[in-house]
Amino acid sequence: MSEPILEIRHLSKSFGNNEVLKDIDFTVSKGDVTSIIGASGSGKSTLLRCINLLETATSGEILYHGENVLRGGFNQSAYRAKVGMVFQSFNLFNNMTVLKNCMAGQQIVEKVPKEEAKQRALYYLDKVGMTPYLNARPHQISGGQKQRVAIARALAMEPEILLFDEPTSALDPEMVGEVLEVMKKLAEDGMTMLVVTHEMGFAKDVSNRVVYMAGGIIEEEGPSAEVMSNPKSQKMREFLERFLQ
Amino acid sequence: MGNLFTDIGKVLEKYGLTYLDGMKNTLILAVVATLIGCVIGFFCGILQTIPYGPKDHFLKRFFLKLLRVIIRAYVEVFRGTPMILQAVFIFYGLPYVTGIAFQDIWTVSIVVVSINTGAYMTESVRGGILSVDAGQTEGAKALGMNHFQTMLHVILPQTLRNIMPQIGNNYIINVKDTSVMFIIGFMEFFSVHKIVAGATFKYFPSAVLEMGGYLLMTLAASVLLRWIEKKLAGRQSYELVNLDQLATTAGTYNYPGKGSPFDERSREFGGEKR
Numbered sequence: 001m002s003e004p005i006l007e008i009r010h011l012s013k014s015f016g017n018n019e020v021l022k023d024i025d026f027t028v029s030k031g032d033v034t035s036i037i038g039a040s041g042s043g044k045s046t047l048l049r050c051i052n053l054l055e056t057a058t059s060g061e062i063l064y065h066g067e068n069v070l071r072g073g074f075n076q077s078a079y080r081a082k083v084g085m086v087f088q089s090f091n092l093f094n095n096m097t098v099l100k101n102c103m104a105g106q107q108i109v110e111k112v113p114k115e116e117a118k119q120r121a122l123y124y125l126d127k128v129g130m131t132p133y134l135n136a137r138p139h140q141i142s143g144g145q146k147q148r149v150a151i152a153r154a155l156a157m158e159p160e161i162l163l164f165d166e167p168t169s170a171l172d173p174e175m176v177g178e179v180l181e182v183m184k185k186l187a188e189d190g191m192t193m194l195v196v197t198h199e200m201g202f203a204k205d206v207s208n209r210v211v212y213m214a215g216g217i218i219e220e221e222g223p224s225a226e227v228m229s230n231p232k233s234q235k236m237r238e239f240l241e242r243f244l245q
Numbered sequence: 246m247g248n249l250f251t252d253i254g255k256v257l258e259k260y261g262l263t264y265l266d267g268m269k270n271t272l273i274l275a276v277v278a279t280l281i282g283c284v285i286g287f288f289c290g291i292l293q294t295i296p297y298g299p300k301d302h303f304l305k306r307f308f309l310k311l312l313r314v315i316i317r318a319y320v321e322v323f324r325g326t327p328m329i330l331q332a333v334f335i336f337y338g339l340p341y342v343t344g345i346a347f348q349d350i351w352t353v354s355i356v357v358v359s360i361n362t363g364a365y366m367t368e369s370v371r372g373g374i375l376s377v378d379a380g381q382t383e384g385a386k387a388l389g390m391n392h393f394q395t396m397l398h399v400i401l402p403q404t405l406r407n408i409m410p411q412i413g414n415n416y417i418i419n420v421k422d423t424s425v426m427f428i429i430g431f432m433e434f435f436s437v438h439k440i441v442a443g444a445t446f447k448y449f450p451s452a453v454l455e456m457g458g459y460l461l462m463t464l465a466a467s468v469l470l471r472w473i474e475k476k477l478a479g480r481q482s483y484e485l486v487n488l489d490q491l492a493t494t495a496g497t498y499n500y501p502g503k504g505s506p507f508d509e510r511s512r513e514f515g516g517e518k519r
């Protein structure tokens with residue numbers, strides 16, 4: 001087994017009295033493509049947001065290369081820069097062009113010189129096939145194109161792991177394919193990815209691990225081929241059946 | 246009617262330069278105070294929206310809460326009292342209480358109008374910041390930007406664009422309302438009217454000149470602000486970029502405009518292209 005990048009240990013999160021995550025425990029190793037599946041409200045987004053520190057976990061640990069990111073004094077900005085996030089609603093900066101979107105993080109957070117940031121942005125925009133739209137603003141391109149730019153923006157930080165929160169759920173059906181295609185290519189290139197998705201095809205064929213969540217706990221977890229075709233838990237079997245209909 | 250024009254001519258002949266001087270003073274005061282007011286507004290608006298949570302240090306929470314209370318009080322006091330009284334308070338009250346007086350009438354006037362404008366702008370900026378989609382902040386945070394960087398590079402540029410109409414409003418209000426500064430002896434545009442009317446008894450011809458002068462100052466600003474708003478909005482169309490020199494070049498691509506139908510620049514409104 002290769003080196004673990006993220007280790008989630010006994011992670012819990014409550015909103016008021018509502019315990020949304022209960023004692024979550026799992027590990028992401030280098031090169032892993034992990035799909036997190038589960039019904040709406042099962043806590044998938046909250047888990048990703050806790051990992052990215054957009055939410056503060058109530059208890060537990062998140063170890064990044066063995067170091068607990070939740071302890072006081074940890075450099076959160078540097079950590080976030082290395083743990084990329086792609087959102088369901090894209091969240092591209094509306095006041096910047098496509099190119100500037102991909103340069104901003106590098107220049108502002110990592111102080112990369114302008115020309116180098118531009119070259120890096122161009123490299124990753126090419127990877128997602130968005131080079132022609134460099135000068136467009138987010139409101140001028142389609143949903144699928146926005147999501148591809150958002151992926152390029154995250155990649156331009158050269159992160160160690162990319163988190164995706166339902167990257168295709170806000171897209172028109174005809175645009176889902178282009179985004180999944182880009183994600184598949186990334187997986188083949190060896191990118192470490194943690195993907196919350198409702199695309200069972202992606203979970204089964206592209207990812208190598210699957211985590212099934214229900215009611216704030218990890219109900220089942222394992223190699224995708226195994227878990228997706230032969231789930232042990234009754235709940236997961238029912239969940240998958242609903243998708244196959 | 247003929248009479249009116251002759252009278253205006255007479256007034257202008259003798260007091261034309263005085264009118265111009267008054268206009269110049271009003272204009273400088275309104276522009277400078279609006280700009281300083283915006284800076285105050287942005288400053289307070291930003292301080293007021295620094296987030297804090299239950300996990301933050303006690304002192305940090307206490308300090309931020311106190312800051313919000315102070316800003317709130319400032320806004321309520323200066324928005325809720327007439328500027329003419331504020332001028333009196335600062336001009337006469339300050340030396341009365343502290344023994345320190347402003348030497349220069351310009352300084353006092355700019356301070357009073359700026360602080361007043363700042364109170365309104367603080368509210369506008371706060372609203373402008375809150376109206377920017379929370380996803381923009383999350384996108385920035387996810388890249389590792391801190392609060393200050395997020396504000397400076399992502400939120401405030403969008404806020405500025407959103408509140409341009411309010412900045413314009415404040416400027417226009419300032420052009421007109423600085424007329425109350427006569428109370429501390431500031432020679433603005435309207436005080437010229439009082440001098441001229443007092444000396445010549447030509448109340449109406451002078452009022453016509455005043456009306457024209459004020460309209461000129463506010464209309465010019467409206468035009469300028471529209472232009473800035475357009476600039477801030479960016480271009481509506483963009484060139485497709487082709488880095489592959491052998492491929493055929495693509496033309497200008499225009500994704501269907503998605504402006505609000507109430508925005509006069511949107512297509513549905515039949516407005517002009519940006």
Ligand SMILES: Nc1ncnc2c1ncn2[C@@H]1O[C@H](COP(=O)(O)OP(=O)(O)O)[C@@H](O)[C@H]1O
Pocket residue numbers: 015018020038039040041042043044045046047
């Ligand atoms: N900011 C919040 N405040 C209160 N409750 C929240 C918040 N975010 C999520 N929740 C609750 O947490 C539960 C899990 O939400 P979420 O993680 O978004 O689920 P999923 O992504 O699996 O659909 C839901 O019941 C939701 O209502």
Ligand SMILES: [Mg+2]
Pocket residue numbers: 044045046166
């Ligand atoms: Mg979700």
